[in-house]
Amino acid sequence: MNYTPRAVDANLREMLRGLPAVSVEGAKAVGKTMTAGRLARTTIRLDRREEAELLALDPSRLRRDPTPVLIDEWQLMPESWDLVRRAVDDGAGAGAFLLTGSATPRARIHSGAGRIVRVRMRPMSFAERQVETPTVSFASLLADGRADIGGNTEVGLGDYAEEIVRSGFPAVRAQDGVHRRDSLDGYLTRIVEHDFSELGHVVRRPKVLEAWMTAYAAVTGTTATYEAILDAATQGIGDKPTRPTTAAYRDTLERLWILDEVPAWVGSRNRLASLTQTSKHFLADPALAARLLGVGSGALVDQPQPGKIVARDGTLLGALFEHLVTLSVRVHAEVERARVLHLRTKGGEHEVDLVVERDDGKVLAIEVKLNPLPGDKDVKHLRWLREKLGDDLLDAVVVTTGPLAYRRPQDGIAVVPLALLGP
Template sequence: MSYTRRIVDLELDDLFGEVAALALDGPKAVGKTTTAEQRTDGLVKLDSKAVREPVSADPQIILRRPRPLLVDEWQKVPEVWDVVRRAVDENAAGGQFLLTGSASPQDGAVQHSGAGRIGRLRMRPMTIAERGLVTPTVSLAAVLAERDAIQGESTMGLPEYVEEIVASGFPGMRGLSSRARGFQLDSYLRNAVERDVPEQGLAVRRPEAMMAWLRAYASATSTTASYSQILDAATPGHSDKPARATAESYRQVLASLWLLDPVPAWTPTGSPMTRLGQAPKHHLADPALAARLLGLGADALLGGKGEPLRPQAGSMLGMLFESLVTLCVRVAAQAAEVDIAHLRTRNGDHEVDLVVVRPDGGVVGVEVKLAAAVSASDGKHLRWLRDQLGSRFVDGLIITTGPTAYRRRDGIAVVPLALFGP
């Protein structure tokens, strides 16, 4: 099958020819190895025992392979990181090593951070733009550069977005039937808890307790719920709740597997906004994982095409749609070399789902609306943000499920998610 380029390829195009070594970090099954293979000649697959054992005995052996060299699942033999770092010290020519990893190595396994020698890129599941459903017409890079190109028509509606939420952005799962895809997502989560977590050094005495915590985390998608609230939700009515330290160990190890992908709160410098919340907004690596953990398929979320949403599922659908939008925005933001965060005042009066921040302090605000049409009141938080920031406010976007991209009279842009791209 032909390779479908990913947004991270734009970054690799710019960087790998000049940077000697790059590491692609991200959860299993996002396509790191396939993407890296497009640019390398040599291959060391450390998830193979037959390959891993000799490399563990003599990590220097990897330097005998052809370059550009892909070291796949490098964290299985963390010593290769330092081998690559020292090789780059001796020869800093660009395009020599790509390392892929689906977990952060345990503390102390790597002697040196690799700063200045090994660059790091995060790779996430496929965005809507990468899935090839509709050709994007609104570029985040253009918005950041203040080039006004808000236009285009989308053929996607709410049923299609619901299907994309549950279809997942893991490339290998997208062609599967609904039943097979659900089976694979269940297996993915179960293997993460029962195999990957212990490999990270955390002994899980009760895997079902960690799965319950994951389900509670999924139910907090797109919220700033405290970790105490998540723990309570994971153990309703239980007198023998896991200790907070145990729950914190769950969070840390799942983050090390790149399965948790929270959005930090915005802490602007040189801004009159001082009373801002500090809690992160919770997201799993792929909204399909959250939907599966909660037992929500397309029918449960949508109630059938043309039928009203059930209240509880409808509320969760809005949170999952925001998570899908967040995935799409943060992948595009990384390619544009800008940061993202969320904004919420401490008293909850104002909330902006995402803020995209340029290095010069310019800000693009993003609000998410699970609707095909927006009302006059929609965007009030973006207008408030514009008033607060003045000239630092670059643009405001309301991302919807609607058909048309356009700019409103108040200056706020309305953009269907299907039309949003890097």
Template sequence: MVVHGSYLPRLVDGRIAEMLSELPAVLLVGPRATGKTTTAARHARTVVRLDEPGEAVAFRADPDAALRQFPEPVLLDEWQVVPDVLGAIKRAVDVDPSPGRFLVAGSVRADLQAQSWPGTGRLVRLAMAGLAMREITGRIDGPTFFDRVVDGGLDSLRPPDDPPDLVGYIELALRSGFPEPALRLSPARREDWLDSYLDQLLTRDVELLGESRDPDRLRRFFEVLALNSAGIVTNKTVFEAARINAKTADAYEGLFRNLLVVDSLPSWWTNRLKRLVQVPKRYLTDPGLIGAALRVDVPAVLRDGDLLGRILDTFVVAQLRAEVPVSSSRPRLHHLRQEAGRHEVDILVELGGGRVIGLEVKADAAPGRDAGRHLAWLCDELDDRFLAGVVLHTGRRIYPLGANIVAAPIATLWS
């Protein structure tokens, strides 16, 4: 992507360079239009666009011979259009495992789970999310939010100079993390772009996976997922709301997961806690798609308290998701909920050694001590395994809520 004629650095840039300095092949995976090609191209001498028919012909005919013709590192973009190219990379790496030979980029993950996938042990996967606010504001240097808390504790958090208010956060969320609408388009054209993205997702992108589905039913199902983003709902609730059967719902959700626009936080489990609900918490990977799917703007979100909370939660998880692959502390994102909702934590970050960070997201400019009660419970239950708790809010200040628990503006994630 280009901003005022220059490249906007991404969080994964440093990690790509590090990986290519030691590994022969790196697989960059993320949703379509998140900037993978632009970023990966900066680390390559040759760029091959396999979604362009003219460039794909040779790789369909003889991928091994085609691969040998280009100066390395070679970027092979949209590998899923010519999946046989992965076999050619495997064979090339087996013969010569020198570092920095290939970059592979794609916007699906369907074949990554296949037992016969040739990339195992040859291509090392790196996830790339949409633009995070750290990237948009030019603050990619320094430790991630996770690493700051691990290394410096809650004292390492600093209040932002000029944080958004509630309306500002909703505007940022609906603007999306796709570079084109987030950086270059007016609000009206941004809506057009996101509507078009969703239309293509439901038609062209689904067909690229070799699927033929009813776009109207797919759209209805996606709308249900959008309404329930950041929610803990049963599969039955989802497919009944979409007016389809369980088998169809499973197939549809699999499609959207393979296209990397739907994800989930798994429920966290420990034998220290009882009656934990083992249901994943679904998310759209970009909050802007919620606005596109439901056709809502900022005033509409502000009038719907349930949707407001879901969009804020989805926005926060999008910021964190971008930092996970580049964090030294190797975090994993979960959620926690006991039966009947007696205790729940919006986002539970699991670190090495069984340590955890608990995060709550509140549409409140000045949450009180009660907003951290679930974090305080978790701290009591886990003792020294509980590293810190943060209630992320829409106000301006950082202040304590209890032992190892603070309230902090959402913008603290990128300040």
């Protein structure tokens, strides 16, 4: 499979010029091995038993092999993490080690703080999928000053519905529709039947775990309580799983990088004191949510007449479109070393879908709307936040499914189709 450039590429190259060890972490199939492997001169794949055995027999090879040395799927041999950490302590130079990991093991290991720098890699953003040529730079939106907004696209609602179910996993999206669905179903089955046990978690009632994951997918983009998710997952089940059991589900799914929740923004410099601290629920990829819910693109959009595409289930499509936007924003924010959060007041009077925070506390606010031409109602929370934050608000953006990128003349809020948002 030909390599598709990823947003993290430039960051990894830059980090290896100054850091001895970098760990690229994320869910299986996001492309970690291919991305890191392009920078490595030596690759040790610990998912191959003979390579793991050779490293166990001769760990000193890490200091002899040509660098960077890539240790792929390090969690399968947790002691490899400590081997790298000790090599760094002993003076390994910049660019000595790359690690990739698809899970955080239960084994007790040193945190690696100060020795191994972690980088999160996610499924492909919309820009990385090369569906359209972006015209609006995320980096410029997050920078000081007023970003240029412009461009047009023919990517529309039907295309976004297709991209939601097509997945951001490189190998999965390369397949046709039937095989892609089979691959995603197999991915989800593997989580339940194999990956949990690989981390030492025995799933005694796999159907309950599958139902919990489906209920979780159904609350995509919301702050629903875990009690509500459990109730939805266990309707009709007399012997319900305990809270510790479902808490263990969450813990393991987080360690597998399958849950990718957006934390709440609690306000910079104490200007906002009434914000909820509940995270918003998202999986690693919107295609996983769609498969758990059993929906394809045809269940999300309809074509009542030639050339006209409309939402069949606006609530579900809106949630999954927000998932796709959130994934894309997080990929771009990782490159910029910025945090992605959400805002909601405790009473629910105000909500902002995404708040991207720089390390100086200044933020970019983003609302997500299916509406191709957002009106005043669609930007009211962005206007409210601008009044509250003043100069600490770098910019305000509505990401849409529309054809044009522009600034609204009445308030200067940027309107950007997702297809035109690039790094």
